[in-house]
Amino acid sequence: MVVPGQQDPEEKIFLPPEDLRANAHVPDFNSYLTLYKQSIEEPEEFWRNVAEEFYWQEPPSGQMLQYNFDVTKDGVYIKFMEGAKTNMCYNVLDRNVLDLKLGEKVAYHWEGNSPGHRLTITYSQLLKQVCRCANALKQLGVKKGDRVAIYLPMIPELVYSMLACARIGAVHSIVFAGFSSESLAERIMDAQCNVLVTADGVYRGEKLINLKQISNEALEYCREKGSLTVQKCLVVKHYAFRINGNDTCNKLQTPWNADCDVWWDEVVESASDECIPEWLDAEDPLFILYTSGSTGKPKGVLHTVAGYLLYTSLTFKYVFDHHHDDVYWCTADIGWITGHSYITYGPLANGATSVLFEGIPVYPHVGRFWEIIEKYRVSKFYTAPTAIRLLMKYGREPLQKFDLSSLRVLGTVGEPINPEAWLWYHDAVGHGRCPVVDTFWQTETGGHVLTPLPAATALKPGSATLPFFGVLPCILNEHGEELEGEAEGYLVFRKPWPGIMRGVYGNQERFENTYFKKFPGFYVTGDGCRRDKDGYYWITGRIDDMLNVSGHLLSTAEVEAALSEHSAVAEAAVVSRPHTVKGECLYCFVTLKDCRELNHTLMEELKRKVREKIGPIATPDFIQNAPALPKTRSGKIMRRVLRQIARNEKDLGDLSTLADPKVVEVLLSQRCEAAA
Numbered sequence: 001m002v003v004p005g006q007q008d009p010e011e012k013i014f015l016p017p018e019d020l021r022a023n024a025h026v027p028d029f030n031s032y033l034t035l036y037k038q039s040i041e042e043p044e045e046f047w048r049n050v051a052e053e054f055y056w057q058e059p060p061s062g063q064m065l066q067y068n069f070d071v072t073k074d075g076v077y078i079k080f081m082e083g084a085k086t087n088m089c090y091n092v093l094d095r096n097v098l099d100l101k102l103g104e105k106v107a108y109h110w111e112g113n114s115p116g117h118r119l120t121i122t123y124s125q126l127l128k129q130v131c132r133c134a135n136a137l138k139q140l141g142v143k144k145g146d147r148v149a150i151y152l153p154m155i156p157e158l159v160y161s162m163l164a165c166a167r168i169g170a171v172h173s174i175v176f177a178g179f180s181s182e183s184l185a186e187r188i189m190d191a192q193c194n195v196l197v198t199a200d201g202v203y204r205g206e207k208l209i210n211l212k213q214i215s216n217e218a219l220e221y222c223r224e225k226g227s228l229t230v231q232k233c234l235v236v237k238h239y240a241f242r243i244n245g246n247d248t249c250n251k252l253q254t255p256w257n258a259d260c261d262v263w264w265d266e267v268v269e270s271a272s273d274e275c276i277p278e279w280l281d282a283e284d285p286l287f288i289l290y291t292s293g294s295t296g297k298p299k300g301v302l303h304t305v306a307g308y309l310l311y312t313s314l315t316f317k318y319v320f321d322h323h324h325d326d327v328y329w330c331t332a333d334i335g336w337i338t339g340h341s342y343i344t345y346g347p348l349a350n351g352a353t354s355v356l357f358e359g360i361p362v363y364p365h366v367g368r369f370w371e372i373i374e375k376y377r378v379s380k381f382y383t384a385p386t387a388i389r390l391l392m393k394y395g396r397e398p399l400q401k402f403d404l405s406s407l408r409v410l411g412t413v414g415e416p417i418n419p420e421a422w423l424w425y426h427d428a429v430g431h432g433r434c435p436v437v438d439t440f441w442q443t444e445t446g447g448h449v450l451t452p453l454p455a456a457t458a459l460k461p462g463s464a465t466l467p468f469f470g471v472l473p474c475i476l477n478e479h480g481e482e483l484e485g486e487a488e489g490y491l492v493f494r495k496p497w498p499g500i501m502r503g504v505y506g507n508q509e510r511f512e513n514t515y516f517k518k519f520p521g522f523y524v525t526g527d528g529c530r531r532d533k534d535g536y537y538w539i540t541g542r543i544d545d546m547l548n549v550s551g552h553l554l555s556t557a558e559v560e561a562a563l564s565e566h567s568a569v570a571e572a573a574v575v576s577r578p579h580t581v582k583g584e585c586l587y588c589f590v591t592l593k594d595c596r597e598l599n600h601t602l603m604e605e606l607k608r609k610v611r612e613k614i615g616p617i618a619t620p621d622f623i624q625n626a627p628a629l630p631k632t633r634s635g636k637i638m639r640r641v642l643r644q645i646a647r648n649e650k651d652l653g654d655l656s657t658l659a660d661p662k663v664v665e666v667l668l669s670q671r672c673e674a675a676a
């Protein structure tokens with residue numbers, strides 16, 4: 001492993017800044033090794049010490065962790081602190097207000113889509129609003145164990161709703177407010193939700209989205225399928241509409257069903273601001289969050305109370321090296337796991353002050369992110385490689401208009417970050433003084449599993465570096481044999497950590513088949529991984545995004561990184577295409593900068609760049625111009641569709657989660673020409 005102070009002259013390695021070490025929670029590499037060893041060899045003691053920071057109505061008394069990962073033996077299960085009783089909402093709110101005396105501390109600075117829309121919410125105010133919402137949900141008939149669908153934009157009511165569910169023991173199922181009505185309906189039906197919380201509408205940039213209309217269509221879809229379980233629809237009047245008056249509201253023209261629909265203001269604001277929490281078993285469900293696979297309907301990933309509390313709290317504290325005076329900003333949407341773990345539960349469990357952001361990076365100007373960092377003196381900033389690459393296109397000039405000197409730690413999440421974007425983020429945004437914590441994790445893992453620690457880990461651009469505490473990664477080959485030392489293959493985990501998923505809601509068979517069947521005894525991430533000579537881990541992409549070209553296993557992420565280094569390329573996506581000789585070949589989609597033309601000369605330059613970066617075996621067979629790439633509303637490239645386009649398949653499957661389906665039509669029209 002790389003030790004701070006040692007540097008390979010042939011490799012870019014960034015050592016931790018000295019000024020972070022003085023008061024860091026994990027101040028150096030040896031401290032990391034000591035804690036990691038304890039977490040693996042003495043997990044009971046390690047996690048019991050973490051649990052002591054929180055409130056337990058009935059403290060843990062027996063074995064902390066019980067599990068079986070071997071699908072061939074009596075079924076897969078994970079249990080953590082079974083028998084203990086607590087409440088998530090109490091630990092992230094009441095504990096901060098009553099025990100830690102943080103009531104007047106700011107919990108959230110809410111920044112709306114338009115710069116003039118903002119609110120400041122203290123911990124005391126947050127607790128009262130959550131209690132009002134909890135009492136209102138109970139008035140609507142919600143009780144412990146019921147499922148509540150939440151379809152809201154990034155407004156404070158989204159946080160109030162999810163914490164209210166946690167307080168009364170209901171299970172929240174948050175659906176990203178960019179999903180279609182059919183996608184919302186599928187999730188409502190699968191979880192059998194009896195209440196839907198939504199809003200009248202939302203502006204995303206300059207675009208007005210009628211969320212209530214989408215919700216109505218979703219409920220009608222459920223009704224047509226004979227699976228309508230929703231009894232009440234709780235509707236928030238968006239802040240932008242409240243201050244703009246009836247003219248804006250009238251734009252929505254949304255039908256109102258008096259038998260089902262209830263205005264938030266009418267039931268929540270009049271409810272009591274005191275609500276006794278429901279004391280839950282450690283393994284009671286906390287939430288369901290749906291994640292889409294390449295095929296089949298979305299999977300309802302289930303997380304439980306105690307393990308998720310401890311794991312999100314600890315990862316937030318150590319990965320961002322959180323301290324009391326920090327202002328933290330994660331730009332994700334709470335509709336995704338990043339928002340659950342690192343906007344709501346992890347930060348609140350640490351009494352953090354966070355920015356809650358509703359807008360988009362380029363509205364009303366391309367410096368919006370940097371403006372907000374300056375405004376709130378953000379010290380820890382967490383965003384996605386997609387956002388970084390988008391903002392790279394505008395250069396450094398927008399950055400130079402704002403004071404970013406408050407920044408101390410930068411983070412990335414969502415996908416592997418290519419070294420070019422990593423270096424721009426480090427140099428242009430962090431001015432070369434902020435470590436970049438490149439975090440690898442999944443909806444299923446609940447929190448970070450491979451990640452640097454800011455003061456302890458030497459950084460390599462593009463590497464997720466080393467495992468977090470309690471996490472034991474392995475790399476297996478196709479035959480399930482463990483690979484030692486430098487290796488590349490399937491990333492799996494040998495044992496659970498507290499925050500790992502407990503199942504697929506209502507479908508134990510799918511849980512076992514998806515995550516444990518391929519390699520019994522291991523949790524299978526579905527990602528490929530390379531471990532280098534220093535023991536660092538590099539995520540190479542989804543296994544179905546890896547190619548076997550003439551017997552050589554290639555990572556599409558590596559090819560994409562090589563293509564993106566060319567000055568003409570803004571973004572690249574690489575998929576496999578069947579080849580009669582090689583088995584598979586590379587089909588590359590490239591989005592070019594400044595209206596560049598994909599001519600023969602540029603194609604040869606791109607092929608040469610890949611050959612030089614990876615080797616002749618990785619030379620692309622096809623390169624297609626892609627004015628835009630098909631992306632979900634969360635900004636992730638839908639590679640399944642690209643593979644189908646490359647293979648000239650006629651049925652492209654469900655495109656409902658695409659942000660712009662017209663992108664696919666353009667790619668299809670150009671495909672034959674590219675592959676001729």
